[in-house]
Amino acid sequence: MRCPFCASEETQVKDSRPTEENTSIRRRRVCPDCGGRFTTFERVQLRELTVLKRSGRKVPFTREKLQHSVEVALRKRPVDAERIDRMISGIVRQLESSGETEIHSAEIGSLVMEALRGLDAVGYVRFASVYRDFREASDFQGVLGELARDVTRDMGDVPQAGTAVPAAVAEGEMPGSAHHDQAVAERKR
Ligand SMILES: [Zn+2]
Numbered sequence: 722m723r724c725p726f727c728a729s730e731e732t733q734v735k736d737s738r739p740t741e742e743n744t745s746i747r748r749r750r751v752c753p754d755c756g757g758r759f760t761t762f763e764r765v766q767l768r769e770l771t772v773l774k775r776s777g778r779k780v781p782f783t784r785e786k787l788q789h790s791v792e793v794a795l796r797k798r799p800v801d802a803e804r805i806d807r808m809i810s811g812i813v814r815q816l817e818s819s820g821e822t823e824i825h826s827a828e829i830g831s832l833v834m835e836a837l838r839g840l841d842a843v844g845y846v847r848f849a850s851v852y853r854d855f856r857e858a859s860d861f862q863g864v865l866g867e868l869a870r871d872v873t874r875d876m877g878d879v880p881q882a883g884t885a886v887p888a889a890v891a892e893g894e895m896p897g898s899a900h901h902d903q904a905v906a907e908r909k910r
Pocket residue numbers: 724725726727728729752753754755756757
């Protein structure tokens with residue numbers, strides 16, 4: 722396995738163990754050339770899937786691409802690598818067991834949204850902004866509204882003004898998020 726940091730071909734396996742659900746083998750590897758450490762997972766691939774893009778183009782489904790887009794959304798977020806891996810596995814399993822061999826990219830996108838929503842609010846908003854291709858403030862507001870409903874539900878159906886939006890989101894990890902409440906409120910009048 723090539724080192725992702727320096728591209729050396731000489732990486733060594735430090736240890737191998739089955740993951741929690743025993744559906745894959747997790748190997749920790751180290752690169753003797755640069756000292757880089759990384760983890761690989763070995764798992765069964767049940768069937769070949771094709772992704773049908775919005776453009777009509779067809780590309781082979783790969784777990785790696787799915788994982789990459791999730792990792793971009795969760796960059797620098799405090800989410801454990803193994804939880805991310807379980808989430809990806811869950812999505813792949815759903816896709817593989819759907820009975821279809823061609824899957825619309827939108828379908829994958831909504832599965833990812835659904836999973837991220839329970840995992841990390843900031844990652845969810847980041848992914849949603851790319852996947853839904855936000856063009857207007859109201860699109861963004863819609864996603865924040867969904868999150869607010871989640872939080873409200875988690876708090877036992879007690880609506881609590883001002884606590885709905887996760888701090889990292891409210892504090893501008895997304896561009897231009899500060900004034901949307903006001904904008905929407907004004908539009909409603
Ligand atoms: Zn290396």
